[in-house]
Amino acid sequence: MNPDDILSAISRISSNTVEQLEQFSNFEWEAPSRCHMWANKDVAAHLVATLGFNLNSITMALSGNHLPGEGMPNPGTFHSSEIAPGIASRAIQLSETSLRNKTTLLKVLSDIQQDFNETCKTINESKWELKAYHPVNMLSIAEILLIVLLELTLHTWDIFNALQDDYVVDEESAILLVNLWKNPKANSWFIVNPSGDSPDVAPKVIDIDLGLKNKLRLTTYKGNLDIFEKPDAMDLAPTTIQTSPTDFSLLITARKNLFDLIDQKRVTVEGNKKNLLMFHHWFKGT
Structure with missing residues (x-):
């Protein structure tokens, strides 16, 4: 897994996404996405939040700090479904308040994407394995890049496929994401929480x-x-x-x-x- 390949895909998809969103009509901006209860503007607001969060984790890791921020859980101590309602509400709140204006939201998204790319371009090979905080687990900076690629790749599909049903997931990114599907530290983010009463009893x-x-x-x-x-x-x-x-x-x-x-x-x-x-x-x- 080459972090430079992941960063290149992130940069390309994020730039293309902002350019396409800038062309959206009011109808397209307000239209339902493929994400339950989220309009396209809510998905865009979520990308602002998640990019900002992961950029902060990487910046802290580069300074030698991989501890959770105030109010954040210890990594790997909960399941992502526990915070899903809060994440959903936060995106809607952002798109209806401080990022209500489409031009403002896309400017903030573009600026965060640029900061993210510039920060990651300064990382030398010896630092990609530095530990960085994420709620799912303590990950390396390189693994955080995969989480960001997941967010961008799938959420852009959520937006554009809702308007054009032949829009497909970016192929290069889908191949890179295989590294995430097989990563035991990170793939619990999208695997159902194990339970003793699971109906799936046969191996x-x-x-x-x-x-x-x-x-x-x-x-x-x-x-x-x-x-x-x-x-x-x-x-x-x-x-x-x-x-x-x-x-x-x-x-x-x-x-x-x-x-x-x-x-x-x-x-x-x-x-x-x-x-x-x-x-x-x-x-x-x-």
Whole structure:
């Protein structure tokens, strides 16, 4: 995983997003996004908040501080679903108050994106592994970049696909995000919180073939789910999902339904299809 590749994708997507949002009519700006209860303007406000938060985490890490800020939980001590309502409300509040004006919001978003890119461009190779705070876990600065890429890639899809249903996830970013899907420190951000009363009691092993050099392997038992890169020496799983990195990014973040994509022939399945009946119990979205 090359942090420079991730930063390049972040810079390209963020610049393109602001340019396209600047052309939005009032109707498009106020229109519902693919995010539940969020208009497009609310998604844009959320990008301001999340970019600012992650920029602050990186800046603090570079100064030698990876502790949570005042009022923030210790990393990895809670599940993201616990703060989802607060995040949703905060984005709406921003878009209705201090960032109510579209020009103002996009200027703030553009400035934060520029600050983020300039800060990250100064990071030398030896500092990418410095520890940085994130609620999901204590991550490296390079892993924080993946979280930012996730936010930008999927939330731009939330905006533009709601207006143009043939808009697709950025392919380069989708391939880079495979590094996040298989990262055990970070992927709990979008995996359903394990519970002892999970209806998914039988162990399952599923391979994910994205047409890349290595497959992913998904294993689950009693609500505990792991995703990792499948070693070549391992036998094939009883079930294999074949799809593109772009469509898988929508599946794993609960933006598309697996069985709908099978019907549309964007996903093919080999082996035991019954292993997939709980797929949408495992992933809750971002």
